Amino acid sequence: MMTKNEKLKTYSLKEIPYYHIYGRTDETQDSLPLFWNGSGIEVNVTGSELWIDLDVDCSFHEPWIATELNGAFMSRQMLLPGSYSICLFRNMTFGVPKTMKFFRELQAMSEDDDCHVFVRGFRCDGEFLPVKEFKYKIEFIGDSITSGEGTYGAISDTDWLTMYMSSSENYATYTAKALDADYRLISQGGWGVYCGWDNDVRHNIPSCYEKICGLGLGKVNEAVGAQKNYNFASWKPDAIVVNLGTNDASAFNQSPFTIPETGETFKQHKNPDGSFMEKDRERFENAVYNFLKMLRKHNPGSHIVWVYGMLGYDLNLLIANAMNRYQKDTGDYNTAFLSLPNTTTETIGAHMHPGIKSHERAAKVLIEYLETILD
Template sequence: MKRSTLTFALAALLHAGLASAGVAVAPTDKNLQYTGRIDFSAPAAPVITWPNTAIAGNFTGTSLSVTLDDERGKNYFNVFIDGDTAAPLIIEAAQGTKAYEVAAGLPPGKHSFLITKRTEGEEGATTFRGLELADGGQMLAPPERPKRRIEVFGDSITSGMGDEAPMNARDDVIRDKNSYLSYAAITARNLNAELHQTSQSGIGVMISWFPFTMPDFYDQLSAVGNNDTHWDFSSWTPDVVVINLMQNDRWLIGDKHQLQPEPNDAQRVAAYETFVKRIRQLYPKAYIVCALGSMDATRPGSQWPGYIKSAVEDMRKHGDARIDSVFFPFTGYAAHPRLKHQRDNAAVLTAFIKKKVGW
């Protein structure tokens, strides 16, 4: 091959390589919009642990890839492109660092993405390492944040454990857990509110299926087990707080009698009220909704709604006018709520908040 021909061929290959090179978007890009309790102690490597933590943005370009560094290889994420929430691409995160192509062949012009963590702290932490756009692509100004804010403290019902599982199937398969479709997330979208989903499957107020409870856990920056990280409550303040706890207490105390000496009725009320009062101290202006259900803690004849009512009535008697209770009815379905039940619960809670807060 002549030297001139070889030079031309190499130049053509180099040009082709440059043409296909992507545009890197660092986690510190000002046009990325983060939602949730995220650890930004290393700004270029934010750590995501809580369910339904989200990253959103607008961009131009024909493709998008996401790079994640997952601690255990157990987390799942939704990726919604251009607002198509009915057809997410689901990332099954591999352990370690990996780039995931989530969109290709997009038409030229403006596009949007929303990434949400389907899973919980018990599946481990994920470090977000950034995005890559197609050659020539760029980030645009982020979407406008909702002005309303809701925080929900809860257990597996709130986290969406098994919500995408078939009605007659087991509900502890990690892939079937989708916090984006829990009643908490649906309610927040119904009300156009930004959501912090502070929840953990198996957790209770007095006892859990593991050696820590929500009073140990609620103030953590990281949701990976019981740890000494600390969330800055002054950094994000909700207008409405929903507390949906005590289902696990009912199972572990009411059925299994695993907390000994077993608390009497007054002690159960006091334990719940102590936690709610702590939330009130943190959020003095928020409207607090003390919820329960829709699993068997709200079945007919259950004592557990009464404990919550008693705590709320006592707080109201002592001057807290911005607190109330709501209960999601038990349908007789014994497993974790599926999508239908989550939507029904969201309808109840949405209507309740609209009435009480005027949204």
């Protein structure tokens, strides 16, 4: 039978002197909204026991979270709606500092306005100590690959469910850890730089990039700052990694998409010989070009590397063309295009997405590249 720890004290976030926040959020709120996958909070405590106080809700897509203790992966679980506490550890040696990281596994859910995870505070029987500082800052922007879809689950699992998405097993977090970097993930499965996988032009990442969490819709998310303009000066990345284009490539092979509200129909086309129609190729390249301009506008000192290839190389040349044109027009050569290893039958994961081995291979290439840039 578990005994109650009478020495536990409850702390709101405002009462805690030291903690580190991962991910874009609105820090003016009383609770900490965890909008994006990889977003979270890290504390360094001397207590023997630590609990986290949460407010959680969803209508269909249950959020998943994970924890790390002293840098080692410790747990992963689904959160059900409600206001409650979760024990992060107990019965550990009192007085010894312990670093606990609690973070969101699930991407921002544009399809579930009620989906949210808010951190209200902690309960602990020890002190809060300063947390470590990182050497670098890296922002990752992408689609389902950056949302870690398929890194959990069997290869035969094909259901589109939140439990198969993650930031704990992810090329982005592998890269950040190897480089001692604080990181932020901005991603949405099925979205592209010009359009989504199904030709829905509303589903493009640039359209939501300038908000704290442009994908956080609904009254609750908006009330805690999701749709506020993001303060780019508050966190200046040393590098920005863009992994977009996979869904844009899929759109060329899909049926036309009609926006219900307007009746407008959109379609990316191929010629009979399999090449891309000129006007549609230009639309994609212009989207890449314009997103590079947006990224540079808000991140003047960051190195920008566009990576592509974990699910095919269809748009390699188009991305490279857009990058070359951008560099020539602007003189901005603090940018690059990097091809990543394709996913194979040996490295595939659930839902026909890259598995852990594929993410590890991609991270290795990206780490080697960024080491030369950041050093």
